[in-house]
Amino acid sequence: MVKILYRELHYQMAKENPMVSGEKEFNKQIKKSMDMKRNVLQQSMIFLLFGTMTAGSIFVAEDEAMVVGVLTSLALIPFVLSLYQTTIQASFLTSLGIFEPLKPLPVELGGKYMSGVISVDLIPGFVLVIPAVVAMVFRAPLSGILTLFWMIVAVLAGHVIGLGVFALFGQKVMNYKGSLSFLKNVLKVIGLLLFMGLFFGVMYFQEYFAAYIGTVADYPFVFPVSLASVFEPLNSLILLVFHLVILLPLYFLSLRKVWSGILEPAITSPGKVETDYKISLRTPIVSMILKDLKVIGRKTSMMAGLLFPLYIALPQMFLRVRDGRISMVDMTYLVFLVGIVTVAGADAILKVEGKSMSFLRTLPLSKVQFALGKALSMSIVPMFVGVGMVGLGVYFSVEVIYLLPLVLILPITAAVVTMSYLFRYKGEMIGVPEFDFKKMILLFLIVGVVFGVVALPIIFMGGLLKYILSPLIAIFITSILYLRLKR
Amino acid sequence: MIEVKRLKKRFGSTLAVDDVTFKVEDGEIYGLLGPNGSGKSTTLKILTGILKPTFGEVHVDGINSSKHPNRVKEVIGYVPESVDLYESLTPNDLFNMVGSIRGIEHAQLNSRVNYFVDAFNIGQYLHQYIGTMSFGNKQKVSIISALLHDPSVLIMDEGMNGLDPKMAKILREILFQFKDEGKSIIFSTHVLPLAEMICDRLGLIHEGKIIAEGTVEELKDMSSQSNIEDVFLELTKSKDEVLGVVEALKNTR
Numbered sequence: 001m002v003k004i005l006y007r008e009l010h011y012q013m014a015k016e017n018p019m020v021s022g023e024k025e026f027n028k029q030i031k032k033s034m035d036m037k038r039n040v041l042q043q044s045m046i047f048l049l050f051g052t053m054t055a056g057s058i059f060v061a062e063d064e065a066m067v068v069g070v071l072t073s074l075a076l077i078p079f080v081l082s083l084y085q086t087t088i089q090a091s092f093l094t095s096l097g098i099f100e101p102l103k104p105l106p107v108e109l110g111g112k113y114m115s116g117v118i119s120v121d122l123i124p125g126f127v128l129v130i131p132a133v134v135a136m137v138f139r140a141p142l143s144g145i146l147t148l149f150w151m152i153v154a155v156l157a158g159h160v161i162g163l164g165v166f167a168l169f170g171q172k173v174m175n176y177k178g179s180l181s182f183l184k185n186v187l188k189v190i191g192l193l194l195f196m197g198l199f200f201g202v203m204y205f206q207e208y209f210a211a212y213i214g215t216v217a218d219y220p221f222v223f224p225v226s227l228a229s230v231f232e233p234l235n236s237l238i239l240l241v242f243h244l245v246i247l248l249p250l251y252f253l254s255l256r257k258v259w260s261g262i263l264e265p266a267i268t269s270p271g272k273v274e275t276d277y278k279i280s281l282r283t284p285i286v287s288m289i290l291k292d293l294k295v296i297g298r299k300t301s302m303m304a305g306l307l308f309p310l311y312i313a314l315p316q317m318f319l320r321v322r323d324g325r326i327s328m329v330d331m332t333y334l335v336f337l338v339g340i341v342t343v344a345g346a347d348a349i350l351k352v353e354g355k356s357m358s359f360l361r362t363l364p365l366s367k368v369q370f371a372l373g374k375a376l377s378m379s380i381v382p383m384f385v386g387v388g389m390v391g392l393g394v395y396f397s398v399e400v401i402y403l404l405p406l407v408l409i410l411p412i413t414a415a416v417v418t419m420s421y422l423f424r425y426k427g428e429m430i431g432v433p434e435f436d437f438k439k440m441i442l443l444f445l446i447v448g449v450v451f452g453v454v455a456l457p458i459i460f461m462g463g464l465l466k467y468i469l470s471p472l473i474a475i476f477i478t479s480i481l482y483l484r485l486k487r
Numbered sequence: 488m489i490e491v492k493r494l495k496k497r498f499g500s501t502l503a504v505d506d507v508t509f510k511v512e513d514g515e516i517y518g519l520l521g522p523n524g525s526g527k528s529t530t531l532k533i534l535t536g537i538l539k540p541t542f543g544e545v546h547v548d549g550i551n552s553s554k555h556p557n558r559v560k561e562v563i564g565y566v567p568e569s570v571d572l573y574e575s576l577t578p579n580d581l582f583n584m585v586g587s588i589r590g591i592e593h594a595q596l597n598s599r600v601n602y603f604v605d606a607f608n609i610g611q612y613l614h615q616y617i618g619t620m621s622f623g624n625k626q627k628v629s630i631i632s633a634l635l636h637d638p639s640v641l642i643m644d645e646g647m648n649g650l651d652p653k654m655a656k657i658l659r660e661i662l663f664q665f666k667d668e669g670k671s672i673i674f675s676t677h678v679l680p681l682a683e684m685i686c687d688r689l690g691l692i693h694e695g696k697i698i699a700e701g702t703v704e705e706l707k708d709m710s711s712q713s714n715i716e717d718v719f720l721e722l723t724k725s726k727d728e729v730l731g732v733v734e735a736l737k738n739t740r
């Protein structure tokens with residue numbers, strides 16, 4: 001069943017992929033992208049490579065505290081990937097109508113199929129930590145096996161939280177747009193943030209607890225810092241069971257809720273129904289951006305994918321504000337980091353289209369309008385995050401204000417680089433290009449290089465001129481890419 | 488005006504459209520008639536510039552659809568076969584988006600939306616999310632969004648599907664009005680009486696080929712059959728086949 005759904009999903013995705021023109025190519029692409037084993041294997045190989053690099057440090061690490069430190073941060077990767085994939089894929093799957101054919105069938109707990117299809121894409125993230133597990137087995141066999149189970153908990157936790165976000169925020173359907181809908185959306189976002197913040201808050205206690213990790217008795221007992229216990233097998237086992245006891249019922253509960261939501265979305269209606277047409281005309285690009293925001297506003301769980309920069313920035317800023325130390329170098333680094341992370345939003349912002357791509361194709365919308373609209377849509381969150389960071393930073397050190405231009409332009413540059421890459425094919429056809437982990441990593445690298453060039457003045461120049469020169473370089477690169485795209 | 492010349496479209500090993508040539512004049516309603524899978528939708532999608540032909544040329548108002556898909560989309564109103572609208576927008580949002588992308592002027596958009604919304608009687612749904620609307624109402628929204636820019640060529644793929652008799656009549660009136668304004672209309676259907684009622688000329692398409700073309704009268708003369716359904720069955724050489732199936736059905740009961 002999972003295989004059928006997986007094929008259907010990738011068939012639908014290939015259909016919207018504008019890079020695939022010509023029937024031969026389409027058939028080839030379809031065959032390729034529907035081959036579940038091949039895809040998983042390919043992605044896993046790349047992750048295995050990354051994983052092996054990190055595993056080395058476990059071998060060479062001298063004391064257990066250091067190993068534990070590496071493990072804890074490593075466990076975050078499958079967790080975050082799992083969370084991210086689950087939230088985005090869940091809304092995407094439902095918006096493509098993958099489960100429609102299942103509805104009339106007597107399936108019990110159909111949510112498990114959704115979980116199954118998503119899990120396929122979680123495998124590579126898990127493979128990433130395998131080398132570390134192997135390294136641990138060599139160090140201390142029992143601890144190694146425990147590590148393996150903790151990594152499974154990491155994936156499971158991300159998956160369960162993701163499903164929870166989708167069940168709680170992604171499935172309510174309001175059939176009429178009420179006058180309060182904007183406010184409700186804002187509340188939903190805040191709710192989502194609190195929900196996610198809870199876990200990220202816990203995660204970043206890691207640093208706080210770092211001091212205790214040496215004295216084993218005091219390690220905290222919530223994932224991921226609970227990994228600190230692996231060298232104390234009995235304690236670790238108890239903690240592990242404790243996690244599973246909480247996660248597994250939650251898992252089945254959210255599966256149930258997800259499926260009942262798919263079968264019959266909860267509907268709320270406001271009292272009074274408006275019947276007047278309210279006109280609001282804008283340029284095509286602006287109207288595309290607003291459309292993206294509206295659709296995402298209604299699919300709150302998709303927003304989880306867009307809020308990536310926030311997950312990065314919040315804890316970092318929290319630590320810095322707590323210590324009352326905000327240096328210019330530090331802030332510059334963060335601003336560039338948030339800029340790079342913009343790339344991650346491409347997935348969500350493209351998947352907003354879902355099936356409606358066929359409708360957009362009936363409109364005279366050029367590729368550059370479409371791509372630029374998408375680029376700007378995905379820049380909005382990192383821009384706000386950046387401005388927030390600078391705003392906060394100025395409290396501590398006034399000169400941080402010089403970073404403002406960079407904060408505004410870097411996300412756009414990253415987004416335009418991303419879109420120029422994804423829409424680099426010839427022709428005017430619009431669509432949703434394929435965007436997988438492979439491409440995401442490649443784009444992180446490309447944007448990294450571009451940002452390296454942008455950062456040159458900041459690294460090598462003195463004075464304040466560098467804070468003007470650097471954004472100018474970014475604007476220059478962005479414009480060139482824009483013109484290229486337009487051609 | 489629509490001109491299709493020697494059009495072919497191949498999907499892998501299937502030839503969906505096989506050497507199709509026809510013309511739709513200004514002020515004419517042309518019906519593309521054919522059984523499921525005969526290539527109607529494919530032909531219409533090529534007209535709109537959404538699909539590229541494998542061979543042949545397609546001109547709409549003198550614009551080559553495959554060379555200038557976006558220019559052709561400006562003069563065409565296209566109602567696709569399946570309605571995949573943004574489910575999380577309201578019709579109001581959607582009309583504004585379409586208006587913005589098409590660069591329709593404020594006052595014009597306002598008056599056209601109000602005109603069609605009244606005509607199709609969907610005022611009460613203007614602020615309802617499209618995802619929660621009935622199939623027929625989604626179809627109306629799809630039709631309205633194809634008419635907002637006052638297209639000079641209207642292309643409807645099974646456009647009457649899902650409309651109740653009253654709405655179908657209203658749509659017919661709108662089509663006749665379009666025709667009187669000198670616009671070309673082409674629509675596909677497998678509902679024969681409907682085609683007979685509206686179309687000036689019909690093209691019978693079967694397995695990707697136009698097997699007969701003409702007014703309803705001409706087609707009837709051509710095959711000495713008195714109703715268009717029989718003409719259709721005879722020309723697609725499926726009459727005997729259908730009779731066979733009917734016999735078989737009777738016998739099994």
Ligand SMILES: Nc1ncnc2c1ncn2[C@@H]1O[C@H](COP(=O)(O)OP(=O)(O)O)[C@@H](O)[C@H]1O
Binds near residue numbers: 527
């Ligand atoms: N995207 C596609 N890929 C492969 N074959 C297709 C595709 N679209 C249509 N076809 C094939 O082309 C033929 C004509 O289809 P279509 O134009 O949709 O027929 P109609 O609209 O008359 O029912 C069918 O045999 C169909 O299977």
Ligand SMILES: [Mg+2]
Binds near residue numbers: 524528529568
């Ligand atoms: Mg069709």
